[in-house]
Amino acid sequence: MHRASVVDFGAAQGSDAVAALARSLVGVAPADGDDVARAALDRAVADGLVRDEHEPLVANLVGAPQRAGSRFDAMDPATRLRGRIEALADLAVRASRRKPQAFVVEDLHWAAPAVIDALAALADRAQEHPIVLVLTSRCEGDPVSGIWPAGRCERVDLPPLSVDESLEFAQAILEAHPDIARRCVARAQGNPLFLSQLLQSGAEGDALPGTIANVVLARLDRLPPADKAALQAAAVVGVRFDPALVAHLTGKSAGFDEAIARDLVRPAEAPGELMFTHALIRDGAYASLLHSARRDVHRRAAGWFADRDPALRAAHLDRADDPGAAEAYLAAARAAARALRHDAALVLARRGGELRAPPSTRYALAAFEGELARDLGDAPASAEAHERALALAADDLARCEAYIGIGAAHRLTSAVGPAMSALDAAEPIATRLGAHRELARISYLRGNLEFVRGDTGACARHHERSLAHAREAGDDECEAQALSGVADALYAQGRMASAHDAFAGCVELCDRRGNLRFSLMNRCMIGITGAYLCRLRESLVAIDEARVAARDIGHRVAEVMTGECAGLVLVDAGLFREAREPLEHSLALARRIASRRFAALDLALLGCIAWHDGDGEAARRLLDESWTMCEEIGTRFAGPIVLGMMARVAADDAGRRAAISRGEAMLDDGAMAHNHFWFRRDAIDASLAAGDFDAAERHAEALERYAAAEPLPWTDFHVARARALASAGRGVADAVALRALRERGAELGRHAALPGIDEALASASR
Template sequence: GSLMSQRRQLLHSRAAAWFRERDGLLHATHLDKADDEGAALAYFAAGRAFAAGFHYDDALAAAKRGVEVAITSDVRFSLELLSGDVLRDAGQTDPSIAAFRAALDSAPDDGARCKALIGVAAGLRVLGQADETLATIDQAQPLAEAQDMPLELARIHLLRGNIGFLQGDAALCEREQQLALSHARGAGSVEIEAQAYSGIADSQYMEGRMASAYRNFQLADDIAKTHELIAVQAGGVPAIAHTLVLQARLRDARSSIIEGLELIRRVGHFRAEAIVRLNYSSLLCEFGLPEAALEQAEISGDIVKRIGAKVWEPLVWSNMALCRFHQGDRAGSIAAARKGATMAVETSRALLGAWALGILGLIAEDAKESGAALEQGEAILAERVVGHCHLWFYRYAMEASLNAGHFDAAEYHANRLEEFTKAEPLRWSDILIARCRLLSAHARKTNDGQIRAELLALKTVIEQADLGTALPAIEQALKS
């Protein structure tokens, strides 16, 4: 029998050689059957190729078999890291963290330990666990510095900057992303360079400087396009869409979302998909399509649950509340708005707290409940929060105050929004501020011809900007 097995081994070796340039997986499989020590490394190469093409199941299968046949600890470790990365990209966040923790236990040296720690941290970041992420990269950084690992240092600073974003700390975000950028250049990684530009944009976004943010998001997108980094492009879709909305370019935002969802689906970038569908949902309300909007919010909710991105879940509820509000389902709307606001304050205070409270302030029927929500939202804005909270909170606070006939309060919110956007005025907020002031002035002296003329002019501006939900109150005022 040994002659047969020698012959079989030889045939598999020949087949492996033939497949080397043609099919990475068959190359690895034949090496495996020939009991060749190179099989594990071949599985690693095949797994990486599958992962690069976003074929996650195939990549995982190759990595798993590679771990089983690996002889040297460094090859086994590389395969464990690959598994962790693929699991995270496939939206299996908890298994990914577990894979990196396993890799950490078997790491052959400090450089390897550093890579495994970064993998653990990247998963914790998806879960929105800020403190745990920071603690993990704080362990990784001295290892990367001692081993002189510029690529790993770039990743570490990128992650710390991402956490700065979730915590509403613009200065930390900006500083870390600048460091990530310089290390990425040192390491020759255009991928991290693009992500760092996007991170620098995040820090401007946090300060409400949306035009500057948009330019850097666009720059990151250009780099990604040039180098065919589809996953990086997909990750940038929500930010570009949202900053387009805030420049009152709603049609451009819609096109970027529809194109972006194609990319996101090709890559399977679940976190980006969840956030961009929330953008889409609020956009569809402006276009007068609350049913379609609700569907987008619900799909987003399913994805958020699947990948464990609890930090975004409050906005799912608050968005569903807005959709139901525009559908005329007041009871369902209030229940969802309460849930969104409660969750936001608990789990995503800096990221979403005031935003969700603004929505509750608008939707709540009870004057006391509405007033309390607006008061709490404004208190949170005095803390370190992400810039979009100011913009959306005041948008809803102006509306809620106008609806309640609290014109002084409405004008106060308009002034605060103007103050916040003073460094970089935004077309979106400029329109809403003008609308608030005009509606308030009109309510105080209904038959002023000058105000009427301005309302008519503003109606045209709002129609051109597609801000559909801002129209009814203007039309109502023009009737009176």
């Protein structure tokens, strides 16, 4: 059986209910240190209890040090939260295959949303596996009943004790005092806690208090003064407490033997710790302190936690009404963020922002809250927090940073107008101050926004400017972002060789800084641009490195992209059989995360594979589905690519002509660069297959013209192939040139292009 309880105040860092359950499953005792936890986790992994991919997440749950090379730090906050829950649920399932598992979690009314989500995941698994959950909660604040599906849980309400039940309970305690027992039963009115406290109080005197709080106060008053003071100090700490801390608060060694004997406190799960037998007893002891004394004890508790737990230090200063509480919350939020607990950091920053503090502290809290909300993907909350920071800014640099924060928040939702307005306000300030780091960030955001608007020229200019400012500032992170932006702009202009070098420079800088997460998309793009340089092996290695890392850190979007990129490179090279698995995996994930942009291209590439396999009907169906999706989300990204493929698989000449005509119109309207390469290549093949050799040469000329600024092995080969096959189709085949072309195609890995050359050679030899 695995037990955990939720407390509303005073729990030590890392002792939350989810972590307690994970530690119990792995076999880590509450008092075990880091090394013991690490050894227990290693055994669990070796024994198959913990999946390899879940190891970093379970290490975080059980308090074990991360292994060397762990990618836990590279996970984004949302991935870590989701991953911890999935890891706990999978751990429970694996344990249940060995023997049934029972989980008991008490006081659910105090649970944070992450705890409820974890228990919901366990409840889901309990439908199919021998797992039982027993949860306790007050009726008021019950976070489960009425929310979880009716079939998932059975609610057992504990009604008041009947008179007979109460008398039986009372007489078992006070057999010698039946009159007192009856009076206690009458006063308690079926409340078992009130009854037990009355019985213990009633055994010590004639007067019966009228409320539970009064009962607790009466029982505290009967303790020796030193014991009462210790219990009051313990109440300041929380439901659970360390006697050593209480001794620090009272200034003398604290003994709790009398309190234990009177059932006011009892040993806790962790060795050496004690806990109140009920939260209401702790509340009564806490309420018995004068406000001035309570504040003083909280300040002393804050001093105890100064070097131990920044969050508890801040909470105690808060309850002491200390003017330094807001600053302490800021420090605690930053510490939590460094520990990769962004959700906890956001709660701390928001609480700090609610307190009275100097404007500089309130500004820092609001700005940090905005950063945290952005990292967690909550753009509206991020923008609102940065707006508050702007109102609190005391100088130009602070105002500039607030405007940049507002712009970055709006960029998340592609709200170009509001984002540009904020950056318009920030840029003159940064220019006047000579703030190169801020100017780098402003230009980077502008470049991304121009990319969304489709203005590749402006996109390139802003990213080049960002790169110059980043290098002037000596900021590696800004430089990596700018290099990525420059690479995107070059890619959008069809300058694939230059884009490849820029993506490689970005990844190299990310690797040097250990910024794995930011490197993933750029590593994929090394693979894509490498394909236009006909570096097939290099491309696949880069994409596979990104795929492994994306899976390790739970970066779902990057994982979708790696599958699609691998499939695209393999289909382009004519390795259709090898392309199917990564594309099917990418499509499944894309549908799971509702990414229609990725799904549309996956479907189109799978249509190519079906066509190669001789299933024209399936190819047309997949491409029709892809095209429908493109029309829903916008055709600029991949519309002409899909239309080029549709031209190749068209059932008749009219369908071919219609697809080509529509695709060319979209290219003229400003589609993304990759459309020019893929559409023209497929239009060439569709025209050759239809015997329209003039059209094939026209598309070859258009492709050559588009790539003229930066010729590529890919375009040079396909242009030469189109012209050679068009001539052969007219009966003017140059066998020597065709053989040289075939040799070049094989050298470049253009496997899909070789059969057409072979057919032309065969015709020429007849």
